[in-house]
Amino acid sequence: MMITSRLIPKAAQIHGARAFSVEFCKTADEAVRDINDGASIAIGGFGQCGLPEKLIDALSKKGSKDLTCISNNAGVSTFGIGLLLGKK
Secondary structure, eight states: EEEEEEEEEEEHHTTTTOOOEEEEEESSHHTTTTTTOOOEEOOOOOOTSSOOOOHHHHHHHHTTTOOEEEOOOOBBBBBBBHHHHHHH
């Protein structure tokens, strides 16, 4: 079941911004579906802690190419962003 909610943060209400929709994905594969070749992505975490492991694994499996990853640490070759670096 896809969960969709309408959110209007207080700061947005004050500044007159419109509501936006947030969709929650069931799987990591679904979450990375729209990341195309050449995309720029920001990946959180610190070193090997707090990385979105399942999302990185799904992106690696998907085979997207020419990504620009913005992160403070690439981790190691067998884990985290290192998996993407290994596939160039």
